[in-house]
Amino acid sequence: YMTYTVTVEKRTQGGSKACRAFRAQGKMPAVVYGPNNEAETILLNTKEFEKIWSEAGESTVLTLAGLDKKVSVLIQDVAHDPLYGTPTHADFYAIQADTVVDVEVPLEFTGVSPAEKGLGGTLIKVMFTLPIKALPKDLPSEVEVDISSLVTFEDQIQVRDIKLPQGVVADAESEEVVALVQAPREEENEDAGDVSSVEVEKKGKEEESAPNNK
Known part of the structure; x- marks a missing residue:
């Protein structure tokens, strides 16, 4: 180490x-x-x-x-x-060399998520560090998280999915979410379109009702 x-x-x-x-x-x-x-x-x-x-x-x-x-x-x-x-x-x-210690190690996200790259989603990193237990000789400086398993917007990476080095144990709930990919927020674009059409319609009515000074 x-x-x-x-x-x-x-x-x-x-x-x-x-x-x-x-x-x-x-x-x-x-x-x-x-x-x-x-x-x-x-x-x-x-x-x-x-x-x-x-x-x-x-x-x-x-x-x-x-x-x-x-x-x-x-x-x-x-x-x-x-x-x-x-x-x-x-x-x-x-x-002490023979005593297990508790530390938090940073998570290093690797790989490419098909849901992010192919479907236009946004990678959401829920955890940035992971609490672990290990002997001093087994302590990693970081833990890798492969995000290539995030294929759809329903997929999640949980603590239990992380491959830890030998001698290292996660000190967190196994079902705790580490990362996921959020779908594009199309509703906002639709709302924006509705607002624009309403404004155009409103402007047209105002022009029709405005007095003609010519």
């Missing part, structure tokens, strides 16, 4: 003033915690984390190096600057 190694350092100073100073130096405050780990405050390179965060997401195992021992973690939460959108703080959840 894919993993990233991030070099971190222990953070000895706390408080908002110290955190602002760290960020000015290109360092981001963070905290590591878990069932077998006491909460520990750390610092890491902001740009390095930003790159990993965009590539890895929450379902990729990170290895934190630079502490008393290497720690395997998942990204639990990330705070962002409201103005610039850059990460300002992260929570890391320490995991």
Whole structure:
């Protein structure tokens, strides 16, 4: 499975003033915690984390190096600057190699739907992420959803239809809808035509009833 190694350092100073100073130096405050780990405050390179965060997401195992021992973690939460959108703080959840973890992975929609391409329908993605359970070594960075099975407007892709990698279990109702194709809304076009004809008819009557000044 894919993993990233991030070099971190222990953070000895706390408080908002110290955190602002760290960020000015290109360092981001963070905290590591878990069932077998006491909460520990750390610092890491902001740009390095930003790159990993965009590539890895929450379902990729990170290895934190630079502490008393290497720690395997998942990204639990990330705070962002409201103005610039850059990460300002992260929570890391320490995991054990032999313990199942719960995460949400992004869904990657692949293939071509005949109902969308051939019948002019609109693909509706009901779910964009899927909650799963797996050992850290089995965690996928994303889960593919093949939409080629959406042949008619009655077809649906449900959670039970998704092919998951070995060792991965969906943590959602099996009948929950993931995607479908919506039929074209022809009624709107018909209504628009009716309105146009009414307006033309109304305009014609107004012209007939208007006084002739010639």
